[in-house]
Amino acid sequence: MISNPVFQVIAAFFAIAGFSIVIEVPKKFLVYSGFVGAVGWAVYLMFLDKYGIMVATFFGGMAIALISHIFARIFKAPVTIFLIPGILVIVPGAGMYRTVYQIFLGEQGLAADYLLQTIQMAGMIALAIFAMDSVFSILQNKKWKSRRRLPYFWIK
Structure with a gap:
């Protein structure tokens, strides 16, 4: 049952909605933050088997x-x-746990592998957020520029 993707997405929704309560997201946004986490996890699962x-x-x-x-x-x-509650579903917490666990076991090579994978995942998360912020920033800037009136001698 745990490997069922539908069950996982529903669980992600409730987990993020619950986490949103803990970090004091306003009540009117709890369902929406849970939805963000559920969609993020669904997209993650869709790409996981085929692309890694x-x-x-x-x-x-x-x-x-x-x-x-x-x-x-x-x-x-x-x-x-x-964003903050929603991103929790893909944060590589298990990777950090595995890294520290392998260090305690004395398996330095395995710990380094887990650490590298964790850093790469964190980098992918940061890159995704940066890319989407850039897209929205560009769109917002174009919208603002199209509304302002420039004197004819400023336009080249």
């Missing part, structure tokens, strides 16, 4: 950042209200 963990982490992060930006604009709220 790094690509899955990147596209999961992209989905989470995209929906967080859309919800932030719809509900006139900060992006972080949706």
Whole structure:
């Protein structure tokens, strides 16, 4: 039952909604932050088997950042209200645990492998968030530029 993707997505929704309560996300946004986490996990699972963990982490992060930006604009709220809880589903906490565990066992080579994978996953998450923030920043800047009136001698 745990390997069932539908069950995992539903569990991700409730886990993120619960985590959102802990970090005091406003009550009216709890369902939406849970939805962000569930969609991010669903995208992660879709890419995981075919393309591997790094690509899955990147596209999961992209989905989470995209929906967080859309919800932030719809509900006139900060992006972080949706992004921080939503990103929790793909944060490589298990990788850090495995790294420390292998260090305690004295397996330095295995610990280094887990640490490298964890750092790469964190980098994919950061890259995905940065890319989506850049897209929305460019779109917002173009929208602003198209509204302002420039004197004719400034336009080349």
